[in-house]
Amino acid sequence: MNWVFLIFGGIFEVVFATCLAKAKETSGQEMxxxxxxxxxxLTISMLLLIKATQTLPIGTAYAVWTGIGAVGTVLVGILAFNEPATLWRIIFLTTLIGSIVGLKAVSH
Known part of the structure; x- marks a missing residue:
């Protein structure tokens, strides 16, 4: 169950990064x-990370949480903010995803 908390925590990390990007594009009350x-x-993401680390090793949990946030944020940047999807970005993104899956696979 704590892996589920960790995954959702990573998703909320993507949400808070997206909110920062949108705030930069707006002004006034919308900002x-x-x-x-x-x-x-941010609060939800941190609380879910805290919950997940009650049974998962901190090094693994933090790396996976950050990795989900990084991959998700890059994908949102490409899909929603028209950031470039260069070959090297895709290669390194794939490497990062492989590393996240690998950490999950070797964790007890």
Missing amino acids: YLWYAGFLVS
Whole structure:
């Protein structure tokens, strides 16, 4: 069950990074709403990470949580913010995904 918490925590990391990007693009009240979304998402992400680390090794949990956030944020950047999807970005993203899966596979 703690792997589920960790995965959702990583997803909320993507959400808070996306909120930061959207806040940068807006102004006024809309900007503050995006910052509020950032704070809520950050809090949820951290609480889920804390819950997951009650039984998972901290090194593995943190690496997987960060990796999910990194992969997800790059994908959101490519799909929603028109960031480039170069060959090297895709190669390194694939390597990162392989590393996350590998950490999960070797963890008890």
